[in-house]
Amino acid sequence: MKNYIKIGLSVSLIMLIPLKANALDIKNNYQGYVVQNQRFEAVEEGIKSKFKEYSITTKQIENVPNAYYEITPQGEHYYVRFYPAMPDTNIYIVSQDPFDLIDNKLTKTLDSLSYSYDILIDKKALREYKQDFIELARSGAFDGFFLLPDYIKPLKTTVSNVNGYVNKNHKRKTLAEYSPDEKEIYLTLLDTKEYQDEKDGIRIVSNEYRLKQKANKYVHSFEYNIYNESAEPITLKEVTGESVQSLRDVATSALADLDRLNLLDTAGTILAIPTGGTALALKIPNYLRILKMTKEAKRYTKGLPQNITIEQGEKLRILTLKSKQNPKPLNFTFEKDGKEFKVDF
Numbered sequence: 001m002k003n004y005i006k007i008g009l010s011v012s013l014i015m016l017i018p019l020k021a022n023a024l025d026i027k028n029n030y031q032g033y034v035v036q037n038q039r040f041e042a043v044e045e046g047i048k049s050k051f052k053e054y055s056i057t058t059k060q061i062e063n064v065p066n067a068y069y070e071i072t073p074q075g076e077h078y079y080v081r082f083y084p085a086m087p088d089t090n091i092y093i094v095s096q097d098p099f100d101l102i103d104n105k106l107t108k109t110l111d112s113l114s115y116s117y118d119i120l121i122d123k124k125a126l127r128e129y130k131q132d133f134i135e136l137a138r139s140g141a142f143d144g145f146f147l148l149p150d151y152i153k154p155l156k157t158t159v160s161n162v163n164g165y166v167n168k169n170h171k172r173k174t175l176a177e178y179s180p181d182e183k184e185i186y187l188t189l190l191d192t193k194e195y196q197d198e199k200d201g202i203r204i205v206s207n208e209y210r211l212k213q214k215a216n217k218y219v220h221s222f223e224y225n226i227y228n229e230s231a232e233p234i235t236l237k238e239v240t241g242e243s244v245q246s247l248r249d250v251a252t253s254a255l256a257d258l259d260r261l262n263l264l265d266t267a268g269t270i271l272a273i274p275t276g277g278t279a280l281a282l283k284i285p286n287y288l289r290i291l292k293m294t295k296e297a298k299r300y301t302k303g304l305p306q307n308i309t310i311e312q313g314e315k316l317r318i319l320t321l322k323s324k325q326n327p328k329p330l331n332f333t334f335e336k337d338g339k340e341f342k343v344d345f
Helices: 040-053 105-112 123-138 149-169 247-266 270-282 287-298
Strands: 030-035 057-060 067-071 077-085 088-095 117-119 188-197 202-210 219-228 234-240 308-310 315-323 331-336 339-344
Touching (some): 040 057, 040 077, 088 123, 123 202, 247 287, 308 315
Antiparallel strands (some): 077 088, 077 188, 188 202, 202 219, 219 315
């Protein structure tokens, strides 16, 4: 049953101007939906297939998973992105023009697929998805939305200054060595995936979580459980990952962006943008402001394990952070009976 609640999402996209500026309706153009009890990969494929039937051009955004730019035969522009939200799927959509929250191309498609769905009211999820959209728009990922470079320039200069400040005052440190962590994780579980290698007796289960603090704008935390289901010990020789983030990576991103985003979210006019650089520059020394965030993330930023033997019937647990924009799999190198084998997951 669809129990719709018409809500106004406070999406202050004041850095974005649609092609038809007079048609911008901040209250109604940005919306989220939750599809109940469906894997996001299945929902994504189903909607893409239906959109083709409706002659809607679907363009996947380069190097951004599950994100699309849609153009209808009538020239309407949509941004659609699919997110895991165990056991459901969340869909975030931005329209160039005002659209009916209850009756639009996406809801009609969901109806045609016989999905049970509702308006998304999870504020943490919506804030995260809004930030993802803003970052993509800043990068010029859309044809239907564009930036005002003259207004953005002061912010880019200031971000460069912030990064310089962090590099000077907070030197990169060697990560703490890997150590087992068996404590409970009290975060929102977003997705679970499993890899099974029956030949070598390895099973890997990954869980993806949303952090409580504002680091979730940049990273998600991941838990990997590696099970040895073979008849003999297996050695994990090495783990690497292109998307793995350190605590310093998180702190740098946050310091450069938190004040700017907070200012832009609360401002009601594009005139606030040029003042963002000044506001941010005055707060650079206030590094304590992100201590809460880095304290939460610290648990997930230890070094990755090397040369650890997993006995028969036992498991090894790894906690890490991965970049959200383009998360890449971890690369595992195992050794068994003197032979090495690799797993990318």
